[in-house]
Amino acid sequence: MNNTLFFIITGGPGAGKTTLLNALRERGFVCMEEVARDIIREQINKGGDALPWGNITAYTERMxxxxxxxxxxxxxxYEGQPVFFDRGLPDTLAYMRLTGQTMSPAIHAAAEEYRYHSRVFLLPPWQEIYTTDDERKQSWDEAVKTARVIRDTYRHFGYDPVDVPRCSVADRVKFVLAGAGL
Structure with a gap:
């Protein structure tokens, strides 16, 4: 059963997810951070190899x-409160697809057990705002491919990805809140 108060903000890298989530947080909404960046920072700081450019399997397991x-x-x-997640479990499965990893029945079962609201807010690739950094190393083409695989993965698991328009942050917030019924 879907958790109707858990909303996912997703999309390829550099599409404005963090900026949108920060704006939602400023309005008083609960927002859960993206776990991937925390793992990357932790691994870099301690000299670990569970990284997208290192031990991909270990990185995926941590994600x-x-x-x-x-x-x-x-x-x-946050029982009874709306919560916005910077990516969800299907994003990890999309990453597995992108990197050619095998998805075990246990991973599929987890995707069915930990459900979010059926409407998923997908930020499409937006080249004008796309940048790379020490933690985001994907090329523009990889970002576009990632967004496509994310959309397909969410659909595969029965979600309805809705494109968030390329517009001001304030208008994106309004779009998401209206789509979430908040």
Whole structure:
């Protein structure tokens, strides 16, 4: 069963997810951080190799566990409140598809167990705002491909990805809140 108060903000890298989530947070909404960047920072700081450009399998396993923990934490801490997630469990599965990893039945079961609202807010690639940094190393073409695989993965798991328009942050916030019924 879908958790109708858990909303996902997703899309390829550099599409404005963090900016949108920060604006939602400023309006008083609960927003869960993207786990992937935390893992990358942690691994870089301690000289680990569980990185997208290192041990991809270890990186993916950490993403999967951290995403499930974030979901469980949100249930405990924010019961009855709307929560916006910077990516969800299907994003990890999309990453697995992108990197050619095998999805076990246990991973599929987790995607069915930890459900979010059926409407998923997908920020499409937006070249004018796309940048890379120490944690985001994908090329523009990789960002476009990532967004496509994310959309397909969410659809595969029964979600309805809705494109958030390329417009001002304020207008994006209005679009998301209206689409979430908030």
């Amino acid at each position: 999967l566990q951290a995403t499930i923990e974030a979901y469980k934490d949100a249930i405990k801490r």
